Amino acid sequence: MFRADFRTRPTLIANLLKGAFVLGAATAGMAQAQTQSTVSPALDRMDIAVGAFYAEPKIHLGANTEEFGRLDTPDEKIDEETLPRVKANILFGSNHGLHLDYFRYDNDYSGDFAGSTVYEGRDVSGTASGNAKLRIELARLTYRYWFGTGNDVFGVGLGAAYLRGKISGSASATVTATNPAQTESWSGSASASDSAYAPVLDFGYRHQFNEQWRLFAEASGVKKNGGSTEGHVYSGSVGVEWFPHKNVGLVLDYGIQKIALKRNNERAAEMDLKLTGPSAFVKVRF
Secondary structure, three states: OOEEEOOOOHHHHHHHHHHHHHHHHHOHHHHHHOOHHHOOOOOOOEEEEEEEEEEEEEEEEEEEEOOOEEEEOOOEEOOOEEEEEEEEEEEEOOOEEEEEEEEEEEEEEEEEEEEEEEEOOEEEEEEEEEEEEEEEEEEEEEEEEEEOOOOEEEEEEEEEEEEEEEEEEEEEEEEEEOOOOEEEEEEEEEEEEEEEEEEEEEEEEEEEOOOOEEEEEEEEEEEEOOOOEEEEEEEEEEEEEEOOOOOEEEEEEEEEEEEEEEEOOOOOEEEEEEEEEEEEEEEEEO
16 A cells, blocks of 8 residues: 655646746737637636545555555545646637646545465465555646547547656555465555656537527547656546526536556556536636
């Protein structure tokens, strides 16, 4: 078992937003030169949505041992958590856009586990316990090209994701094997930190029913290879937008974030975290 502590930099999201909106302002003349008829009504020139993701987490932990091979915990649900989240979009011309998505996960975790398996023909059983503080921060910035100018548009995006973290923690365990009988107990702690940029690919779909209601769907994938920490993040969501006012609306969606991280050392440790649940945002568009 290990603890993942992804430390937050408060200026990260502010800097990304600042850069994106400065770029949007610099190209405002180009945007105004486009006639309104060439831009899909399902898209906005510029928007920002601030809200929260109410997540129902499920976690899986695993690590290699010298004597008994790999030990894994069962998938376990842990306490629900409300995660801050920000999204923003800028449209250049009719089809070119920038998309920003940021969220942070922060939760305590502890557990006691027991199980059995067969390793190299021997019956192995054991118990383990430990505590964890899980923090995950992820920011994604992608360029998107939108196909279509009607009420339905499809977008394909390519960009980069920023991942920063510290993996540390402690655990204790006792494992017993038969034929021959053997019992091993151990406890310990370790820590390591890492941060990296990774490529991200995403897809989007948007449909406008009328001036007040829209439907959207999004999916993305981030993969980091190499280094002391590697892994992937897959996400997807489906939702609706409602604009009671021309420039201010409410966004509701249901989504999933699947995060898998691996610490590369002599006793490689892994964490799989799945977050599912609804999100709500207040969206301002220009």
